[in-house]
Amino acid sequence: MQNETMVDVKGLVKRYGSLVAVNEVTFKVNKGEIFGLLGPNGAGKTTTIEMLVGLRKPDEGTATLAGFDVRKQVNQVKGIIGVQLQSTSLFELLKVEEILHLYASFYPSHIDIPQLISDMLLAEKRTDRIKSLSGGQKQRLAIALALIHDPNIVFLDEPTTGLDPQARRTLWDIVLRLKERGKTVILSTHYMDEAHVLCDRIGIMDQGELIALDTPTNLVKKLQSTSTVEFRLTNPPEQAWFMEMDGVEEVSIKDTFVQLYTDDLQLALISLIQISAEHNLNIEDLQTRTATLEDVFIHMTGRSLRES
Amino acid sequence: MRAYWQLTLAQLRIFARNKQVLFFTLLFPVILMLALGSFVGGGNALSLTAGIVDLDQTDGSKTLKNLFDNNEGIETISYKKTENGKEAVENGDVQLLIEIPKGYEASLKDKNQAFSLPVYYNEKNLSASELGLTVVNGIIDQYSKKLVDYQPLVTIKKVGIEALNIRYIDFLVPGIVAMMIMNNNMNGVAGQISAWRERGILRRMQGTRLKASTFIAAQITARLLLNGTQALLVVLIADLIFNINVVGSWLTLIFFIALGTLAFMAIGFIIAGIAKNPESAGPIAGFASFPMLFLGGVFFPISNMPDWIQPIVKILPIAHLSSALRETMNLGTSILQLGTETLILGAWLIGGFALASYVFKWE
Numbered sequence: 001m002q003n004e005t006m007v008d009v010k011g012l013v014k015r016y017g018s019l020v021a022v023n024e025v026t027f028k029v030n031k032g033e034i035f036g037l038l039g040p041n042g043a044g045k046t047t048t049i050e051m052l053v054g055l056r057k058p059d060e061g062t063a064t065l066a067g068f069d070v071r072k073q074v075n076q077v078k079g080i081i082g083v084q085l086q087s088t089s090l091f092e093l094l095k096v097e098e099i100l101h102l103y104a105s106f107y108p109s110h111i112d113i114p115q116l117i118s119d120m121l122l123a124e125k126r127t128d129r130i131k132s133l134s135g136g137q138k139q140r141l142a143i144a145l146a147l148i149h150d151p152n153i154v155f156l157d158e159p160t161t162g163l164d165p166q167a168r169r170t171l172w173d174i175v176l177r178l179k180e181r182g183k184t185v186i187l188s189t190h191y192m193d194e195a196h197v198l199c200d201r202i203g204i205m206d207q208g209e210l211i212a213l214d215t216p217t218n219l220v221k222k223l224q225s226t227s228t229v230e231f232r233l234t235n236p237p238e239q240a241w242f243m244e245m246d247g248v249e250e251v252s253i254k255d256t257f258v259q260l261y262t263d264d265l266q267l268a269l270i271s272l273i274q275i276s277a278e279h280n281l282n283i284e285d286l287q288t289r290t291a292t293l294e295d296v297f298i299h300m301t302g303r304s305l306r307e308s
Numbered sequence: 309m310r311a312y313w314q315l316t317l318a319q320l321r322i323f324a325r326n327k328q329v330l331f332f333t334l335l336f337p338v339i340l341m342l343a344l345g346s347f348v349g350g351g352n353a354l355s356l357t358a359g360i361v362d363l364d365q366t367d368g369s370k371t372l373k374n375l376f377d378n379n380e381g382i383e384t385i386s387y388k389k390t391e392n393g394k395e396a397v398e399n400g401d402v403q404l405l406i407e408i409p410k411g412y413e414a415s416l417k418d419k420n421q422a423f424s425l426p427v428y429y430n431e432k433n434l435s436a437s438e439l440g441l442t443v444v445n446g447i448i449d450q451y452s453k454k455l456v457d458y459q460p461l462v463t464i465k466k467v468g469i470e471a472l473n474i475r476y477i478d479f480l481v482p483g484i485v486a487m488m489i490m491n492n493n494m495n496g497v498a499g500q501i502s503a504w505r506e507r508g509i510l511r512r513m514q515g516t517r518l519k520a521s522t523f524i525a526a527q528i529t530a531r532l533l534l535n536g537t538q539a540l541l542v543v544l545i546a547d548l549i550f551n552i553n554v555v556g557s558w559l560t561l562i563f564f565i566a567l568g569t570l571a572f573m574a575i576g577f578i579i580a581g582i583a584k585n586p587e588s589a590g591p592i593a594g595f596a597s598f599p600m601l602f603l604g605g606v607f608f609p610i611s612n613m614p615d616w617i618q619p620i621v622k623i624l625p626i627a628h629l630s631s632a633l634r635e636t637m638n639l640g641t642s643i644l645q646l647g648t649e650t651l652i653l654g655a656w657l658i659g660g661f662a663l664a665s666y667v668f669k670w671e
Contacts (some may be wrong), residue, residue: 050650053515055671075517083515089507094318105314106516129325145512 004031006153006184007052011061014047021047023208024061029186029201031152034179036199037188038293043205045188046086052186054081066152079107080304082146084139086157092131096122096141100131100148107149107272120144122173136167143174154178156187160194172197192293202293219296225249225261226297229268231286232256246271254296261291261299311518315526316533323534325666333496337488337542344484344607345477345550349388352366354442356382359393359402368413375451376406382443397430404429404440416455482633483547483606485539489568490600490626492535497527502589505580505671514670524577524668527649532569539565555640564636567653568629574660575625581667600626625656 007029014022022044029035037045050056052063062069068076086173090099096117104110117126120140125133131143139159146154156175160168175198178185189195195202196216204212204219212219220226236258240250245260247267252259262268264290276283323330354365362369377384385402387393393405405428415423427444429437504510513523540562546552554561575596581590601607603617604626613621621627632649635641643650 026389042438055511055515078515078517083512085508085512085515089509090512091318091322091323098318102314103516104320105310106513106518108517 005029006031006033007035007063007065007186009048009052009061009063012048012049012051012058012063013060014044014056015059020208022051022058025205025208025210026061027203027210027213029184031184032179032182033200034185034187034198036195036202037186037205038190038192038195038199038202038297039205040186040190041070042207043296044208045205046157048205049186049188050085053081053155054078079149080152082151082154084142084146084154084156084159086161090130090138090145093129093252095127095129096133097126100144103145103148109150110148111150111233113148116144116147119177121170134294136163139163139167139171140174141224143171147178150202151183153184153186157184158188158190160189160191167286168194186302192297196293204293204300205298206297212296216293219293223261223291223296224293225263225297227262227265227268227288228291229260229262229265229272229286229288231258232284233258233281246274250299261295312526312529316529317529319530320533322575323530333488333492334538334541335381336491337484338545339521340487341477341481341484341542342549344480352574355403356443356455357385357402358382358404358406358440359385359396360388361387361390361393361405361407363390363410364408364412366413368416369408372408372412372451375447376444379443379447382440384558389463394428397428400430403415403437404444406444428507477550478544478552478638479634480607481543481550481552482637483604483630485542485565485602486568486626486630486633487601487606488542489535489539489629490564490572490597490604492538492577493531493569493572494579494597495590496535497531497573498579498583498589498593499586500560501527501577501580502583503586506586508671511671520665520668520670524665528570528573531573532566535569536565538564538610539569552637556636557640560636560646561633564629564632564646564649565651565652567657568625568633571653571656571660574664577664578660578667581664581669600624603627605630623652625653628652 005028007027008057009025009027012022013020025044025048028034035180037048039045042100042300050126051058052065052070054070054077058071062071064070065077066080068080070077091102094102097113099115100116104113114126117123120143122137122140122144125137130138143156143159143302146156159175160171163171172194175185175187187198199216201213201215202219203210212220212222212271233254236253236256239251239253242248242253242258245268247262247264247273248260252261260268260272269288272283275281326350358376360373362373373384373386376382382640385396387396387405390407393402393407395404396402407426407428409426412423425448427441429441431437440595501510541560543552543554547554578597579589579592583592596655603613603621604624605621606626628649635646635649636643
């Protein structure tokens with residue numbers, strides 16, 4: 001059962017004029033999985049999700065959701081998916097309860113609304129106008145609307161963007177509970193930590209292409225190096241100079257900030273200390289850490305997530 | 309079907325909670341009606357006061373003086389001396405001063421000699437004086453004819469074309485109701501739909517199983533209920549304040565209010581479809597509604613407009629809506645005789661919605 005394919009995406013392409021927003025994206029998501037699309041803004045995550053939920057027509061390729069083709073069976077697809085779009089805007093003057101009843105009426109059947117309201121931690125706001133909700137509450141309401149008809153597959157497009165840390169954590173709990181209930185979740189994010197905590201598997205997108213796809217742990221493991229040594233150095237020498245050090249696999253230098261990637265942290269540190277003593281280097285802010293998804297992204301694209 | 313009722317209910321709730329919009333869409337026509345109704349048309353004609361100095365003090369002069377006193381067109385004030393009267397003319401207390409000189413009766417008896425009556429007026433206030441002179445002339449003319457037993461050979465018989473006495477306010481109220489229907493629906497729909505589209509509200513609904521036709525049907529129902537009620541409310545207010553009578557059938561009136569609402573809503577949906585964003589929806593709706601305000605016979609009768617503009621005016625929906633409302637309210641024309649209006653408004657409705665469904669976009 002765990003291996004039953006719920007989402008099967010085959011060669012999706014979307015062009016806007018000469019710009020290829022999504023290029024040949026292919027992946028599968030199993031039932032009960034939380035699948036993350038990770039990438040910087042403009043990588044094509046939202047466009048991919050919009051094609052999957054039937055809001056945009058793909059130029060090439062297609063996808064099947066629970067066996068329904070998104071190009072030909074749009075109505076059936078809409079019945080089995082729940083959608084939370086990026087920065088969803090709702091009728092501000094309606095009350096929480098009212099909008100849930102409204103959206104419930106769009107489907108043949110719906111789940112118990114009071115229960116849904118309490119699941120989404122909105123019980124206190126039941127009779128409040130949407131206008132008066134906080135960012136986190138609005139986002140939870142958007143998820144409630146996505147769940148109103150008990151869909152099999154839930155799409156969450158950047159659900160935590162713009163929320164404060166606590167609201168993000170509350171939302172993470174909600175997403176993890178969706179998984180417990182057997183829902184298949186596809187979410188997009190540009191937060192590393194979020195993808196790491198929530199997702200069973202991650203597809204990394206950059207400039208319209210899916211450049212990597214695996215579990216978070218495997219993605220990190222695939223890096224030749226598992227640890228990073230970071231420090232600051234005024235006038236750092238050439239990259240090649242560091243590469244000659246024992247244990248260093250890769251080097252990245254930005255102005256005064258140096259990162260050494262290594263598989264053997266101890267060896268790399270020892271050689272760094274020795275070299276710095278010999279050459280009288282003034283190392284500041286020395287830090288070591290294990291590699292993260294951010295490093296995976298940098299390794300694959302040469303850019304960090306935030307700058308791109 | 310449940311979605312349709314829920315959406316209608318939601319829209320009505322949004323209307324009810326947006327008190328500001330509700331208030332001003334209702335207040336504007338009422339204020340406009342009050343302003344134009346009392347400044348321009350108000351039944352009170354210019355009041356005319358004339359001073360009279362009787363220097364003759366005979367039976368003849370008293371008869372003449374009584375004639376002026378009893379005339380409803382002017383009010384009279386008596387002065388003892390000509391000087392006092394002239395002063396009052398200069399001050400503007402009276403518009404005219406009629407002097408009956410000494411020897412008036414004597415000269416009347418000498419039937420061969422015409423007698424002239426001096427009337428003083430202030431040249432600085434010509435319009436009032438002109439009007440006064442006309443009235444005085446009329447009175448004197450009638451009086452002199454009576455004195456000589458004059459039998460006119462040709463007389464005019466006044467026959468009003470419309471049996472009813474129509475005031476400007478009677479003309480104005482149906483026009484304002486038409487204007488209100490146009491504004492609330494065309495501008496309202498265009499603004500709201502394009503704003504909802506911009507904010508992604510429509511897109512989110514597109515992600516559900518909701519059909520566009522259900523959404524539009526609910527919009528129409530809710531707006532028909534709201535704007536129809538508002539239009540009827542304005543008619544009722546006009547009835548209370550200006551004593552406007554709806555001569556024709558209320559059913560016909562409601563029919564045309566509904567037809568007008570639908571036709572302008574269709575145009576609103578077209579504008580919402582064309583407008584790229586809510587900022588441009590406003591000017592586009594303004595571009596469509598502004599000429600209609602002036603050409604559509606809302607404030608001025610269409611027949612007063614230059615010939616070359618008449619063909620354009622005759623296809624505008626507003627012209628037919630205001631004329632249908634006017635015929636119904638003022639003249640009580642039966643709906644059977646308003647075929648042209650019904651037809652043209654109906655054509656706008658059907659053509660409008662056909663085009664609107666073609667240009668409608670969820671996003």
